[in-house]
Amino acid sequence: MSIHLSTPEDYKALLDKFETWIFDCDGVLWRGDELIDGVVEVLHILRCLKKQVVFVTNNATKSRKSYKTKFDQLGIEAHVDEIFGSAYASAVYLSSVIKLPKTKKVYVIGMGGLEEELRDEGISYLGGTNPADNTLEPFSLANFTLDPDVAAVVCGLDTQINYTKLSKAFQYLSRNPGCHFIATNEDSTYPSADGLLPGAGSISAPLRCAAGRDPICTGKPSNTMLDCVKAKINFDAERTIMIGDRLNTDILFGQNGGLSTLLVLTGITEEADITGPYASPIVPDFVTQALGDFRAVDKVKAP
Numbered sequence: 001m002s003i004h005l006s007t008p009e010d011y012k013a014l015l016d017k018f019e020t021w022i023f024d025c026d027g028v029l030w031r032g033d034e035l036i037d038g039v040v041e042v043l044h045i046l047r048c049l050k051k052q053v054v055f056v057t058n059n060a061t062k063s064r065k066s067y068k069t070k071f072d073q074l075g076i077e078a079h080v081d082e083i084f085g086s087a088y089a090s091a092v093y094l095s096s097v098i099k100l101p102k103t104k105k106v107y108v109i110g111m112g113g114l115e116e117e118l119r120d121e122g123i124s125y126l127g128g129t130n131p132a133d134n135t136l137e138p139f140s141l142a143n144f145t146l147d148p149d150v151a152a153v154v155c156g157l158d159t160q161i162n163y164t165k166l167s168k169a170f171q172y173l174s175r176n177p178g179c180h181f182i183a184t185n186e187d188s189t190y191p192s193a194d195g196l197l198p199g200a201g202s203i204s205a206p207l208r209c210a211a212g213r214d215p216i217c218t219g220k221p222s223n224t225m226l227d228c229v230k231a232k233i234n235f236d237a238e239r240t241i242m243i244g245d246r247l248n249t250d251i252l253f254g255q256n257g258g259l260s261t262l263l264v265l266t267g268i269t270e271e272a273d274i275t276g277p278y279a280s281p282i283v284p285d286f287v288t289q290a291l292g293d294f295r296a297v298d299k300v301k302a303p
């Protein structure tokens, strides 16, 4: 059963209990490019209390460096080595887990941030933002030549998705059974400033269907993402809390990693998803409406 935070003392108790605060981004800190109320103040409180702060996002459209720019533009203090995105997790998975040979390439369905993380890990790629792939011209298999060096297909959120990219990725997956199939994340939707839009999971779905197989997911809730964090940051799981807006990624990610979990209702999950007859089996430890609620600690009466 979740504990619904409500009094200033409730919020103060969590601040006292946890040393490391891992934040999801979309739906917790912002929706699209719109900052959520109270986020800057609460993160400032955590910084003043010398808490360890980490950001973990499934959004693969941006690299860690370009996320740093977004944090700066929104006035949120963040350092590149505190930011972990699923684009970074996918690049590390290819380089350090699969140990993709440098002679091999990746076919990318995704955007600039994913390409940047692959480049930073020394991984060659095709597709992605290449103009030849970003076309609405009919795809002709007769004019397509398979690149024999492509050993993996990586699929992330791609707002320029088209039939050519799906067809090329399908060729690599279907004509080479050994070709790795990696999804940066499987979020079915993501919360833009004006409402829900299809997420990365809805971009890889046609490939799953056509290729008849499921990808390895490197983003939340997979442990690959937490392994990337652990490789860079030391923290005590007992004193760490994961704050997210989606049950089947953020909260499950925290539970898989042995962390405490706090659900906020400013993104994907609604009250009806956690109470009543159709409540999800994924039950967060704590629930609050918004991260900004932690401003209530200012009202805690001195002992």
Ligand SMILES: C[C@H](OP(=O)(O)O)C(=O)O
Binding pocket: 024, 025, 026, 027, 056, 057, 058, 059, 060, 157, 185, 187, 189, 190, 191, 199, 200
């Ligand atoms: C929703 C997700 O981002 P996150 O909530 O993990 O920051 C995504 O953009 O697919």
Ligand SMILES: [Mg+2]
Binding pocket: 024, 025, 026, 027, 028, 244, 245, 246, 267
């Ligand atoms: Mg989110």
